[in-house]
Amino acid sequence: MENILQEIGIDNYIYLATLLFCIGIFGVLYRRNAIVMFMSIEIMLNAVNLLLVAFSTYHQDAAGQVFVFFSMAVAAAEVAVGLAILVAVFRNHNGIDIDNLKNLKG
Amino acid sequence: METNLALLLLFAPFAGFLINIFFGKKISRTLSGTLGTIAVAVSFAVTVFFFLQVSSTKVPVMVDLFQWLTLQNFSVNFSFQLDQLSLLWLMFVTGIGTLIHVYSISYMHDDENINKFFAYLNLFIFFMITLVMGSNLLIMFIGWEGVGLCSYLLIGFWYKNQDYNDAAKKAFIMNRIGDLGFLIGIFILGYLFHTVEFTGMKSMIDNKWPINESLLGVAMLCLFIGACGKSAQIPLYTWLPDAMAGPTPVSALIHAATMVTAGIFMITRLNFLFNLTPDVLEIIAIVGAITSLVAASIGLVQNDIKKVLAYSTVSQLGLMFLALGLGAYEVAVFHVITHAFFKACLFLGSGSVIHALHGEQDMRNMGGLRKVMKITFITFLISTLAISGLPPLSGFFSKDEILLTAFHHNKPLWVIGSIASIMTAFYMFRLVYLTFYKDFRGTEEQKHHLHESPSLITFPLVVLAILAFFGGAISFPGMSWLNEYLAPVIAKPAVHEHLGTTEYILMGIAVAGAFLGIGLAYNKYISKGEVPPQDSEITGVAGVLYNKYYVDEIYTAIIVKPIYAIGSFFKNVTEVAISAFIFGLGKVAVLLGNEGKTIQNGSIGFYLLFFVLGVCSIIGYIFLVK
Amino acid sequence: MDILIAIAGLGIICLVAEIFNLRKAIVPVTVAGLLGVLAFVGAKIFSKNPDILGLGFDKEPYINMIINDKFALSFSALFILLTAFLVALSPEFHKNHKAKLSDFVAIKLFLLTGAIAMISFSNLSMFFLGIEILSISLYILAASNPKDVKSNEAGMKYFLMGAFASGIILFGIALIYGATGSFNMLTINAMDREALPSWYNIGAVMLTIGLMFKIAAVPFHFWAPDVYEGSPALSTATMSTLAKVAAMASFFKLITTLNPHLPGFLTTINIIAVLSMTIGNLMALKQTNVKRMLGFSGISHAGYMLLAFQFRDLTFAQGNLFYYAFAYTLAGIAAFAVVLYVSSSKGNEEVYSFNGLGKTKPLMAAVLTCALLSMAGIPIFSGFFGKMFLFNQVLDKGRMILVVFAVINSIIAVGYYFKLILAMYSKESIENKEDNNTVPFVYSAVAVIAILINIGIGLCPELILQLMR
């Protein structure tokens, strides 16, 4: 592990994670399907998880990995709630295109 | 004792005012009038007492009550001063006041508000006494404004007529213009002397207190403006003819005998200061002379009996100011006194005529009254002769002294004064002829009711006519009791020329001038029997004169109208603009809020885009912009 | 930690009580329990040894997770008080869905644990957990009326954007962890800022952004009005009071502890503060929906609270922020109690629904008026002191221009607050038939108590300020 990290360098992990994170952001911005947006957010979260793990290794500190578990658990909870809301939206709107959700404005 | 008596002198009319205003409705009309008269009579009696005392002891009576105003430089007390000058004034104020009160009992008997009338008259006397008795400029100012108020109330006594109210308002406002001058004068004097007491200022002058001459000049000029307002001099004279809207006794008392002479009183009172400012005196003389000429010329063609008298009053006041301006204060005072006698008599006489004609004031509708109203006629004639300046009546002496003084000091002013005198003789006799001679020109019904006035009206006429006849006795040229009496209060007596040839020639010229005026009037209205034409037919020079040189119109055009125009401008433009500007700030906020609503468009994608933009700009700002 | 356990336990009791058909007891028990906890927190604040129960929660290892300083405890007390009010309002609000009552109460309690966790954190993971618990509870509350399209939309918007913001927060945490190698705030705070890699600052900024979203500061505010309007009124009340203040307080604590040494950082916060105030106020001017208006008003209040970052003395600033939060939230609770009443009797929260309230329900109108005056910053209401203390603090730092902006915004704010007051007092009620219905007791009780506390701390600001010293 140490070798790999040393060989590749922590910077590249950060770049990768940032890239993934940005992909997630663009996904959220670009897509109009709520589920795809969820997935994009998941990509963002996972990018962070990747980063945390990388740093955990870099610092030789388990706390980062523990934190990843927290974050995964939270993300799961979040998605559970999110999907529940999505279901409610689907029932009322017969669709999950977020462009339908423009009633509250002004 | 003296204090109490002085207070009695002051407050007797005030008590009369209070009684009449609060209980006047409950007591009978005659009683109301009687109480009012008694109140003034009491003052008169006390005045006589003091007059005799001071004439003999030559020591003024001073009364100091309590502190009124406190300013940083000086304080002002309620204090009164009964010296020669004020007592002289009080004598004729309360004396003529009493007579006119008597007159009014009968004259106003049919008016339902007679109690108000007497209340106001008493109040007027009260304020007049305050004005005269005050020992400093501010107490004088109380009286000064107070008489203005009473004048306002009495001119507008018949308040149902808005024209009369307009006249009253005009009188008050024009007086106020003068009052502002008076106030400014007080400010400067207070600043210069650290006191506004007459005696205090005088002693400082006597002790050669260093004075800023130019500032003093401004102060004196301001005070003169005040005098102009009260005494109806150019340019503030136009209110006086309009003030004839008031009941005739009011015109006699306030607008002929007493209040309008307050300006002369004030200048005489401050003669020791005016003497220091010869430039201002010159202005006073010129203004006085011009006023006398202008007013006399207007008087030539007026047809309202009271208007003629009003312009005559303005003209005579002008002569008095002429005398003041020449430094002949005692001469001015002399003319004030004689003028008070004959002009009061003339007004009361005209009142008697109007009374007989049930309110008719237009001379074109009069005539032939001498047969019916003998007493009125005779007293009126005596006074007319007096005002025209025929010897040996009082007016001759006083007016002649003015002209004499003028001749010695300033020839052009003498010419002006003489012309004014000739005009006076003309229009006064025009008045007499049109009113009392020839045949009656009024309606049949009026003719039917013609009668001499009751004795309460004629009695004051007789008394005043006698005074008008003999009043000149107080100051014969060369052996003047008046000059001696006033010597303590007049710092620098005018040089009294010995009566020489020049003087006699001048007297002759004056008398001849008076006869010229009378003769012209006789020729026109008796020999030719002319009656002034109707208003619409008056044209040419007469038209200009008849319309008073259009001065009222000019004032309206250059002062009143612009003020209203500015008012409209403020109301319709400035106010709206300021309001709009301030509202505009609020409107801009609301507008921005409204615009902002379009950004808040409800789209999550858009919100997220903004979110990301926000992130980018923050990170960009913090990390890239250094 | 003991507080968290107590409250979480209370939440569980609620759920259990529903199972045992003790529905009627839920709210009284919860409120009583909350007040008990409140008393406990109070005792902790004032006692020398906060570990009153002797359970050792204030020692290691808990001290790495939770720190019970005065700042945390005071804010916890405020949160508990607010939750007590919100819970007390619940049964009346949910009277048509009695079955769901226990869920809502429990969610509020869990939300409270989240709030307390995120204010008492001493470790970034605790902070993260707290903020997520709070957020997820709020997503549920926002969407808690599944039949209502608006509620769906509000929930969806809030969820999507909230999750997005969570991602950013998480990214920030990761970077900070990467830079320092620790989640422990005490450790991080002790480190030499100059020696840390630049990720540290980027992480701090990302955390800032994420929390700015939570407090709805411009330009991350777009969700707030929409969600406030769409959510059920009680949820809106929760968001605009409890959630906003919790986010603000933890934001303050986080930034002051992370203490990034960045030249433009405070300037950025100032700019955002001014923008939030201005845009919040300007947008609120033309709103016709009261909840939405209060949403914008909340944005501007967030802007004001951001002024607290300009300080010279930290405890001083903490006290001022706490005071402001206290004043703002109590006014908010009072206002929402009235809004709840109006929305239940009129069916909506449009401004015209408030017409004639001054005549028909003078008490309610008076309370709402006081609450709005407090928010507008009129003395003797505590809102005034909140603003004044903040201004004082900012001027102490010498930032005149900020105060001038804040003052101008206070003027604009009067415009919309008074729109509502005008409606209550000078317009006639559109329909008079419902005038005879009485105000539910809890609404008036909560409204009155909240506003009395508000005025009370206005009269004696010392009561609140001294908690921090």
Next chain:
Amino acid sequence: MDVSFILIILLFGAGATYFVGDKWASKAALIFSFAAFAATAYLTYLFSTGHKVNSMHLWIHNPMVLFALQADGLSLAMTLLTTALTPIIVFTSFGNLFPKTRSFYALILFMAFAMVGTFLAVDGLLYYIFWELSLIPIYFIALIWGSGDAKERKKAVIKFFIYTFAGSLFMLVAFIYLYQKRHSFLNVHLYTAILTKNEQIWIFFAFFLAYAIKIPLIPFHTWQANVYQKAPAAGTMLLSGIMLKMALYSIIRWQLPIAPYAAAQYKYLLIGLSIAGVIYGSVLALKQNNIKKLLAYSSLAHVGLIAAGTYTLTLDGLRGAVLQMVAHGFGVVGLFFAAEIIERRFGTQEISEMGGIRLQSPKFTSMFLILVLASVALPGTFNFVGEFELLYSLAQANIWLAVIGGTTIILGAFYMLRMFQYVMLGEANTKVFKDVTFNEGLALVLILAVLLFLGIYPKPLIDFITPELEKTLVFINRFN
């Protein structure tokens, strides 16, 4: 017993009035306001016999705010004015049948409470709090019980509120800024705060904004006429009789001693602005056909003169200002009450629809006339005393200022007599003017009695206020 007792009476009175119910509210308000007056009189007596009646308690530690009420000649004089006018104002409202009576009277008392607090407070923040607090009751009084078109009224009232609130917020900033210098809000501390010239100027104008709007001076006056017209009579009286005095008082108490350099620097600008208001207000008053608007503009003119006097920074100016505040307070309350009496009978505020009242009610006419005369500062009325001192102080600054300011006595006579003429005189009105009731008469007589008595014998008041003004003047002139 100290001065906080007055505040307690008024505050308790406001509460009690609200809770006794609509029927007894007016009486309760009268009793409490009169009790406050009696308490003030007694405290004035105590103060003048050398007792300490100040009240000083620590309120907030950090920032340090004191609950400091100070009784001195100036503040007690203004408090007396307030507590003397409040019962009169309450009493004048007896003739009106208001809905929600109890709230109305409670608000009046509360307003009096706030105003008295403003006059007594010497701690800047406390003062500011009272200052703002007085805005709330008048807002509701004008809004709820006002007259005229509801929409217009709302507009006017909200404009008034925002406007005055806006101004005073800058004063708050100035206070907090000053606090940084001395870490105290106490006035004597603020007087001695060391400020650069620039700071003084900024602070001076921050205060100025608050006061200029409240007084109001042009061009900050646009709220005034509309609010005066639309507010109920009692509200107008409170506004014009007392509330605007708060600002004038504050100039003397706060603005000038704190920033004397700026005051001296901009002396002529400020006097000029104030005097411009005199003429502006007078000329506008001439064009008004609404009696309350006319009185509003006349008030604008009068307070312009008062403000000009204060800005001369002379003892005469300050003293004249205080005297004129009292005089104007009573006078304007009387005039607005007279307008209200007419409105009660004729149901209109339009001058063109009035006239002929003298024929029907000579008594009322006389009283009205005296009020008019007081307003035009006829000697013998109290207004003259004040106006004389004010104009004298202006003359000391520059004689032309006195001349221009003095036009008020001409223009004032012009518009007031014009108003009097068309309201009171002329042919009988077709509408019946019932003679004034005993209550109405009594209120007017009380006002007139004060104006006339003090017009003749102002010495006690002058002696009462002078020492404090001299003390203040020492601070004001400390740079000269």
